[in-house]
Amino acid sequence: MANAGEKPLKKSYKYVRLVGTREALNVFFQNPEIVLASEIQGIGRELMQAGEVATRIDMPLIINFQGVQKISSALVGKLVLLNKKARSEGVDLKFREVPDAVRRVMKTAKNLPLGEDDV
Numbered sequence: 001m002a003n004a005g006e007k008p009l010k011k012s013y014k015y016v017r018l019v020g021t022r023e024a025l026n027v028f029f030q031n032p033e034i035v036l037a038s039e040i041q042g043i044g045r046e047l048m049q050a051g052e053v054a055t056r057i058d059m060p061l062i063i064n065f066q067g068v069q070k071i072s073s074a075l076v077g078k079l080v081l082l083n084k085k086a087r088s089e090g091v092d093l094k095f096r097e098v099p100d101a102v103r104r105v106m107k108t109a110k111n112l113p114l115g116e117d118d119v
Contacts, residue, residue, distance in 0.1 A: 015043040016019040018050055024094075025053060033070040044078035051085050051093075061093035071102050076109050083112055 017028045028051050032102040034040060047063075054061040063079070093113055098106065107111055 007099070013046045013049075015039060016046045016050065018053070020057075020059070024062045025050060025057065026062045026064055026096075028064050028066060029068050032067050034068065034075050035070060035072045037074065040072065040074045040078060043075065047078060047082045048085065051082055051089070051091060053090045054086070054091045060094060061086060062094050062096050064096045065099060065102050066097040068102055069099065071105050073105060073108060076106055079106065080109050080111055081096075 005108060015030055019026045019028065027047065029043070031039070034043065039074065052059060063082075084095055085091075095106070095112070095114060098114070106114055
């Protein structure tokens with residue numbers, strides 16, 4: 001159930017959940033462990049689609065890691081591609097609620113926007 005001010009998007013996604021607010025398009029992951037290659041391929045496609053939606057509606061894109069406990073470096077590669085696409089299209093990409101274990105893996109990529117406020 002969406003909170004007040006949140007609007008789930010109509011398109012169905014298998015690996016992520018998109019929620020639009022007045023401030024941003026938020027992406028949440030469905031699984032606490034993102035390590036399977038087949039799942040990561042699907043997540044990559046859905047993240048790129050979310051980036052396209054954020055571009056169309058001219059809103060920031062927030063990737064929320066709430067509940068995620070473990071990711072593989074392959075997902076980091078998908079996030080790097082998403083970051084590159086977002087920057088080229090002028091979309092503000094941010095990461096939120098990144099657990100320490102996930103942050104350590106993400107820090108292997110130097111180009112991800114992992115600011116101190118992205119917690």
